[in-house]
Amino acid sequence: MDVLRRLCGHIRRKGLRATLAKIRRMYIFAHQELLWMERDLVSPVPPHSLKPYPPLRMLKITESNASAFTRYFGNRVGVMAELASDGHTGHMHIDDNGDAVAFIWGTPRDYFxxxxxxxRFPVKPGEFFEFGGELTRAYWGTELSVDLQLRLWEAMALKGCRKVVDxxxxxxxxxxxLHLRMGYTEQQRIMNIYTLFGRWRFYRETRYSGSRLAALGKTSRPSVTATAA
Incomplete structure (x- = not known):
């Protein structure tokens, strides 16, 4: 009965077509396209109109301090500790209460x-793979989304990396x-992930020509206020 109740509620909120599409993706067949993006670590970030945010403290994520994720990312505590133990570089930004409100990871080696x-996401020499970046809702639309990445780029540059890929x-x-706002460009590669019956997964990389994001780029430019001469 609980399943039926949730199903009816989803139909009321999203409509029958959207509900059937979700059922198909979850239980029959799903296809995700992951676009490869890249950026050098020295070019300045394009101007933006993001909001400022209150002061936060940045810490390197370790196995011993992963408990800071309990309040806002409670289901990630174990994952954060595991990634740290694997030797990946992780940064978290914590508030005055010591709770993590944002985090991001990077690794200079192939990442599974x-x-x-x-x-598996392959990484070439001189690159690092950026993954797992996330902010709590209170910080959406703020400059933290930029600073979070810049601090990681600085740390990885000190390790000898010249390019970030994700x-x-x-x-x-x-x-x-966000990627376009940060100055990323497309690699024209796609990691395709196919899921069959919610259980089996298959992977295939394809390539494309031109740009998949040109239209988004036009809408991502920061607003400009006209001034009288």
């Missing part, structure tokens, strides 16, 4: 994502716009 996508789900428009 066993927590979400469950596939992947972004083609359906995640806010994340794609």
């Amino acid at each position: 994502d066993r927590h979400y996508y469950r596939c 992947v972004c789900d083609s359906s995640n428009v806010p994340a794609l716009k």
